[in-house]
Structure formats: structure tokens, C-alpha cells
Amino acid sequence: DSGVTQTPKHLITATGQRVTLRCSPRSGDLSVYWYQQSLDQGLQFLIQYYNGEERAKGNILERFSAQQFPDLHSELNLSSLELGDSALYFCASSVIGTSSEQYFGPGTRLTVT
Amino acid sequence: ELKVEQNPLFLSMQEGKNYTIYCNYSTTSDRLYWYRQDPGKSLESLFVLLSNGAVKQEGRLMASLDTKARLSTLHITAAVHDLSATYFCAVVDFGNEKLTFGTGTRLTIIP
Numbered sequence A: 001d002s003g004v005t006q007t008p009k010h011l012i013t014a015t016g017q018r019v020t021l022r023c024s025p026r027s028g029d030l031s032v033y034w035y036q037q038s039l040d041q042g043l044q045f046l047i048q049y050y051n052g053e054e055r056a057k058g059n060i061l062e063r064f065s066a067q068q069f070p071d072l073h074s075e076l077n078l079s080s081l082e083l084g085d086s087a088l089y090f091c092a093s094s095v096i097g098t099s100s101e102q103y104f105g106p107g108t109r110l111t112v113t
Numbered sequence B: 001e002l003k004v005e006q007n008p009l010f011l012s013m014q015e016g017k018n019y020t021i022y023c024n025y026s027t028t029s030d031r032l033y034w035y036r037q038d039p040g041k042s043l044e045s046l047f048v049l050l051s052n053g054a055v056k057q058e059g060r061l062m063a064s065l066d067t068k069a070r071l072s073t074l075h076i077t078a079a080v081h082d083l084s085a086t087y088f089c090a091v092v093d094f095g096n097e098k099l100t101f102g103t104g105t106r107l108t109i110i111p
Helices: none
Strands: A004-005 A010-013 A019-024 A031-038 A042-050 A052-056 A064-068 A074-078 A085-092 A110-113 B004-007 B010-014 B018-026 B031-038 B041-048 B056-058 B063-067 B071-076 B085-092 B100-101 B105-110
Touching: A004 A085, A010 A019, A019 A085, A019 A110, A031 A074, A042 A064, A042 A074, A042 B085, A042 B100, A074 A085, B004 B085, B010 B018, B018 B031, B018 B085, B031 B071, B041 B056, B041 B063, B041 B071, B071 B085
Parallel strands: A010 A110, B010 B105
Antiparallel strands: A004 A019, A019 A074, A031 A042, A031 A085, A042 A052, A064 A074, A085 A110, B004 B018, B018 B071, B031 B041, B031 B085, B056 B063, B063 B071, B085 B100, B085 B105
16 A cells, blocks of 8 residues: 555546546655556656646646645546546655655546446 | 657566566656556556666666666566566656656566
8 A cells, every 4th residue: 555545446437528536645745646547558647746836747638637735635637538538547646756756546447438 | 758668568587587678768867767567556666766877676676777878777586476567667857857658568477
């Protein structure tokens, strides 16, 4: 158990819908990262937050948005969902930034039908 | 744009043998991660390499980083079945903190 929690574990929804994925980092970790893993695209970095501020942005679609709240939990919002958005979404946390080890949550499996 | 290449993509080894997985990347970086992923599971951090010449070892796994050659290696010594998994390297882009993953190496250890 990495100490990073993600909810929900599984999510099935229809095209065009909007969903919110939630991540709670390990106690004391200030950075949160979001990743997408699919068979087509492999593992992709989406976005990083540090202490509430966006730190780095990867291949995140405009239909996706994220934020980190004052209690350091983070949410990833996916809207206007398409079949191709079906994937595993991982959250990770680290003490500071990318110089420190990242601990991954169990992931949320999103299926868009 | 930073590109990360891992090879081989698939590796089938006999128990007791040694082998190396390679991770090449295209632009300047001094931060590289290695991860392990078991089927249907999340990623587990194995090593964080933060400087040229960095070498880290944990059990039968040893990772090294050569920033001048833009190359990292993950060496497996005397493989055992428990090491069967997919291994990913990931590189931090020096300019923008963006993390880019390699394609992964699926390692199967045969008794």
C-alpha cells in the first residue's frame, strides 16, 4: 500500500458524459501527478500540481482539467467523454517535485461506452 | 520534444541468467525513474536516478544513468520468477518538468 488513495476504482459511463476522479496523496506529500495508461498510447503524463499550483503540463486534452485543493487532494475532471478516453488513470504523489520518489495510487479504470 | 526509447520491448529469460534493459532518451535530462508494473496493478517505484554516473541497487536489480550518453540501464542479476513484470523508465524533461515514459519492457522469467 503506497498511501495514495484513488476513488472510484472503476467507472463506466457513456460518451458525452463528464466524470470526476479523486486522489488523496500520501500524508506530507505536496506534489500530485496524474497519468493515463491505455493500450494505444501507453503511459502518458497528464499534469502535475505542487502545493495547489500547476507545476507541469503534459499531454492533457482541453476536455480534461484538474486541480489541487488546499487539503492537497486532487481531482481530475474529464468531460465530453469519447470512447478513446477509456483507460486507467493513475495518480501519484511525491514529497516535493520530480527529484523525489513518486508513489502511485491503485488507479481508476474508466470505461466509456 | 523529449522521446524515450526502451529496448527490448519483450524479454524472456531463464532463471539464473543476467540481462540488461536499455532506456535511451533524446534531450538533456538529469532525472530518470524506473518503475515496475505487475499485470492489472499500479506502478511501483524502483529507482530514482538524479545525476550523471548515479548507480543504485536493490536486490537483483541495478540501475545506472549516463547523462552524457542519454542512457540508463536496468541490469538484472540471476533472474528469479518473481521479477516477471513490465518495467518502465521515465525521464524528466530538463526544461519543463514534464515526465515522459518509455514503452515498457515486458519481462518473463522462465523456470
